[in-house]
Amino acid sequence: MTFSPELEARLAKMLESYPKGRERAALIPMLMYTQDEVGHISKELAEEVAKRCGVTTLQVEEVVGFYTMLRTKKMGKTHLQICTNISCLLVGGDELWQHASKKLGIGHNQVTADGSISLEEVECIGACSWAPAIQTNYDFHHYVTLDQLDKLIDDLRRIQ
Amino acid sequence: MSNPVNLTIDGKAVQAAPGTLLIDAAKQSGILIPAFCYYEGYSLQAACRMCLVEVEKFPKLQAACTLPVAEGMVVRTEAASAVQARKTTLEFLLTNHPLDCPVCDKGGECELQDMVFRYGAGESRFTEVKHHVDEKQWSPVVYYDAPRCILCYRCVRVCDEGMGVTALGITHRGAYSEITPNKGDHLNCDQCGACIDICPVGALTSGIYRYQTRPWEMEHVGTICTHCSDGCKTTLGVRNNEIVRGNNRDSTGINGEFLCIKGRYAFDFIKHEDRLQSPMVRRNGKLEEVSWAEAVKAVAARFAEIKAAGGAIGVAGSVHSTNEESYFLQKFARQGLGTPHIDHARSGDVPALIHALAGKTDALATADSLYHAKAVLVVDADLSQQHPFLAFQVRANVRHHQAAVYTVTRGPVREEQTAAKAVHTADYLAGVRGLGEDLKKHADLVIVFGDGIKGAAVGELVAFGDSLGIPVRYVCLVDYSNSRGAMDMGLLPELGPGYHPAAVRGMSLPQMAASQDLAALWVVGADPLAGGKRLASGKAFVVVQDLFLTDTAKQADVVLPSASAYEKSGTVTNVTGQIQRLKKGLNIMGAKPDLEIFGLIARAMGVDAGRAQNEAVFEEIRKSVRGYNVPLPVLATGGAAQAQPVNGRVDVLPDPELVRSAGDTLFTSGSLGRYSKILGSVMEAPGALYKG
Numbered sequence: 001m002t003f004s005p006e007l008e009a010r011l012a013k014m015l016e017s018y019p020k021g022r023e024r025a026a027l028i029p030m031l032m033y034t035q036d037e038v039g040h041i042s043k044e045l046a047e048e049v050a051k052r053c054g055v056t057t058l059q060v061e062e063v064v065g066f067y068t069m070l071r072t073k074k075m076g077k078t079h080l081q082i083c084t085n086i087s088c089l090l091v092g093g094d095e096l097w098q099h100a101s102k103k104l105g106i107g108h109n110q111v112t113a114d115g116s117i118s119l120e121e122v123e124c125i126g127a128c129s130w131a132p133a134i135q136t137n138y139d140f141h142h143y144v145t146l147d148q149l150d151k152l153i154d155d156l157r158r159i160q
Numbered sequence: 161m162s163n164p165v166n167l168t169i170d171g172k173a174v175q176a177a178p179g180t181l182l183i184d185a186a187k188q189s190g191i192l193i194p195a196f197c198y199y200e201g202y203s204l205q206a207a208c209r210m211c212l213v214e215v216e217k218f219p220k221l222q223a224a225c226t227l228p229v230a231e232g233m234v235v236r237t238e239a240a241s242a243v244q245a246r247k248t249t250l251e252f253l254l255t256n257h258p259l260d261c262p263v264c265d266k267g268g269e270c271e272l273q274d275m276v277f278r279y280g281a282g283e284s285r286f287t288e289v290k291h292h293v294d295e296k297q298w299s300p301v302v303y304y305d306a307p308r309c310i311l312c313y314r315c316v317r318v319c320d321e322g323m324g325v326t327a328l329g330i331t332h333r334g335a336y337s338e339i340t341p342n343k344g345d346h347l348n349c350d351q352c353g354a355c356i357d358i359c360p361v362g363a364l365t366s367g368i369y370r371y372q373t374r375p376w377e378m379e380h381v382g383t384i385c386t387h388c389s390d391g392c393k394t395t396l397g398v399r400n401n402e403i404v405r406g407n408n409r410d411s412t413g414i415n416g417e418f419l420c421i422k423g424r425y426a427f428d429f430i431k432h433e434d435r436l437q438s439p440m441v442r443r444n445g446k447l448e449e450v451s452w453a454e455a456v457k458a459v460a461a462r463f464a465e466i467k468a469a470g471g472a473i474g475v476a477g478s479v480h481s482t483n484e485e486s487y488f489l490q491k492f493a494r495q496g497l498g499t500p501h502i503d504h505a506r507s508g509d510v511p512a513l514i515h516a517l518a519g520k521t522d523a524l525a526t527a528d529s530l531y532h533a534k535a536v537l538v539v540d541a542d543l544s545q546q547h548p549f550l551a552f553q554v555r556a557n558v559r560h561h562q563a564a565v566y567t568v569t570r571g572p573v574r575e576e577q578t579a580a581k582a583v584h585t586a587d588y589l590a591g592v593r594g595l596g597e598d599l600k601k602h603a604d605l606v607i608v609f610g611d612g613i614k615g616a617a618v619g620e621l622v623a624f625g626d627s628l629g630i631p632v633r634y635v636c637l638v639d640y641s642n643s644r645g646a647m648d649m650g651l652l653p654e655l656g657p658g659y660h661p662a663a664v665r666g667m668s669l670p671q672m673a674a675s676q677d678l679a680a681l682w683v684v685g686a687d688p689l690a691g692g693k694r695l696a697s698g699k700a701f702v703v704v705q706d707l708f709l710t711d712t713a714k715q716a717d718v719v720l721p722s723a724s725a726y727e728k729s730g731t732v733t734n735v736t737g738q739i740q741r742l743k744k745g746l747n748i749m750g751a752k753p754d755l756e757i758f759g760l761i762a763r764a765m766g767v768d769a770g771r772a773q774n775e776a777v778f779e780e781i782r783k784s785v786r787g788y789n790v791p792l793p794v795l796a797t798g799g800a801a802q803a804q805p806v807n808g809r810v811d812v813l814p815d816p817e818l819v820r821s822a823g824d825t826l827f828t829s830g831s832l833g834r835y836s837k838i839l840g841s842v843m844e845a846p847g848a849l850y851k852g
Contacts, residue, residue, distance in 0.1 A: 061331050
């Protein structure tokens with residue numbers, strides 16, 4: 001399995017930044033960046049990463065199963081994560097979740113029919129000071145209101 | 161201990177070497193800190209929180225399994241706070257635990273049960289529905305019951321570090337975490353069952369033992385595995401004269417807790433339906449069942465006739481029989497029957513090694529040397545397949561002492577994973593010589609070699625070892641549980657007991673088979689006519705003692721059913737010359753131990769070959785076989801006594817052409833393996849050598 005030249009270059013640099021024989025240290029970043037390109041961590045991708053990091057496929061699966069950010073199922077082009085943990089919940093996180101879910105017609109860890117957006121109800125994303133917070137791929141949105149969420153979803157639908 | 165650290169544990173002044181973990185320091189002074197995930201010899205996990213202890217000046221409880229001792233430390237292992245913490249941990253572990261102790265295999269010997277009994281946690285504050293997952297079968301020998309699992313990672317580590325297989329992992333997280341096999345829904349591994357034995361609870365259970373018995377209903381009989389030559393101690397769980405399990409949880413014996421699939425499970429051949437139950441005598445071309453008295457009389461009468469007529473009698477000994485049996489057999493043959501034609505299936509050139517080492521002391525390695533040597537060189541052997549315990553020792557040596565491993569083999573082997581250098585060649589001596597410069601760097605070396613090094617090559621290998629200028633010790637690999645003993649006892653046409661030249665050189669097995677004049681062939685636990693071979697001599701009277709109707713037995717005139725190693729006592733000598741005691745595990749009907757059969761025949765013939773009784777024969781072995789004058793208490797208490805190295809030349813060397821290893825894998829065991837259903841049932845069987 002090969003990736004785009006840019007990603008290949010990035011992975012090569014990543015492996016070099018750890019001491020020889022410690023290639024396994026690159027496991028999590030390698031999974032994240034390849035997931036971004038492939039879309040999800042397929043069996044084939046897990047095997048490829050295992051080979052590159054010098055671990056067994058099962059050891060890759062252990063890591064994938066542990067971190068919710070690593071997904072074995074194909075998600076939308078934009079992965080919309082809404083926090084409903086305590087800080088966000090107190091200032092309307094649950095309303096945001098209910099609204100997004102209703103508007104998109106999908107639930108937790110589901111993808112819209114056109115594949116543009118997937119939704120995930122997440123625990124703390126570390127943005128409590130700016131609650132309620134949501135995350136689209138790697139971008140954070142702070143002090144989110146229902147109107148802003150509406151507009152964000154419309155924009156996301158448009159760009160796809 | 162240059163500068164020991166002084167600390168106080170439970171009011172007791174304790175000294176420990178710097179860097180010692182608190183849990184080990186406590187254990188050394190007789191204080192047991194409970195733990196599930198901590199396991200001696202494997203990497204630290206710090207997952208279970210059971211070993212929390214109170215340490216003065218630390219604001220919080222500390223995990224004793226990862227905390228190194230420090231000067232002046234004051235530790236209270238059973239402080240109220242620590243006890244409360246353990247109780248809470250247990251309450252947590254029990255939230256999803258099914259509490260099915262009354263039917264659980266582990267009930268009665270379960271570490272979780274013991275801890276809950278000790279610390280309470282009899283009440284739970286959790287009222288939620290327990291998360292349940294159905295049990296899974298991963299292979300014929302391994303089952304997994306996830307709700308019972310406490311996620312201590314012991315199985316994961318023993319498989320990865322101990323076995324070098326890495327077949328188990330833990331996927332998902334929190335209450336949904338589960339042990340997962342390498343093939344998703346099944347295991348592809350050595351099927352050794354180490355994960356099952358090391359499991360502190362009943363999460364991993366064994367296909368043959370599960371739901372068979374309560375642990376306290378068994379008798380535990382420590383004996384030696386009868387398969388390969390490594391000489392692992394296996395403790396048989398015997399209930400109603402039936403073996404229901406084999407393990408070595410008490411860590412006695414040279415192998416500690418190690419066992420492979422053969423030691424743990426492959427005792428089932430003893431109750432195979434084809435097992436011979438009654439003596440048989442050929443009448444009108446057919447083998448008919450007769451009484452023991454009749455069969456023995458028939459053998460004795462015919463042997464006496466042939467002896468009187470001066471006919472040639474060939475004797476084939478066994479590589480599974482005890483030392484006592486082999487010694488008695490050769491003595492009976494040489495003195496009682498007056499025949500020099502004695503042999504057995506040879507699998508390693510031990511006489512050549514002993515000859516080459518003449519004049520050297522401490523040149524024969526033991527299983528322990530493989531764990532302590534700074535460097536190990538494996539020549540022509542797929543150690544993980546053929547000698548799983550020796551391979552385990554080497555892996556442990558690499559893990560604990562960073563030993564350097566070198567391999568010279570004709571194909572990939574597992575040892576290469578951690579090898580400093582691996583050479584693939586069929587020209588073993590050339591491969592070995594190429595490593596000279598590397599090997600010289602180490603403080604000492606153990607060379608383990610298979611049947612690819614035999615005859616003159618053994619001498620060349622030892623000469624190479626001498627040229628390195630470092631202490632070198634050797635292991636000559638042989639195949640079966642008493643292959644080594646059979647040679648030491650003199651089941652060879654050229655050599656008598658203790659490698660003394662035989663008075664008259666007899667015929668080897670192939671020569672016996674090819675002889676036109678052979679008048680009788682007495683086969684004890686061997687199958688020289690396997691594959692339907694025929695004796696050149698059509699008139700030979702063939703007597704076979706065996707567990708099963710082998711190809712040779714099918715051609716026999718008299719067949720005598722013999723007892724397996726688990727059904728008799730005696731001693732066996734392993735591949736590294738360590739003598740250990742077999743302890744009879746169960747009583748059987750029909751079959752008799754070989755030694756008893758020899759005694760009956762000797763008595764019926766009126767031949768005096770000494771008392772056919774284990775202690776008497778072993779006493780004679782101690783007096784007359786070089787190297788066997790070992791301390792009896794060591795044997796009597798189930799220990800391994802090292803046969804003292806034979807420090808002298810062997811004047812007549814047997815023909816190296818007859819040395820040939822059967823090349824068994826982890827899942828084959830010569831003729832015994834064919835009758836072990838469990839060995840045949842695993843997906844990996846029969847396996848292959850040199851596949852990495």
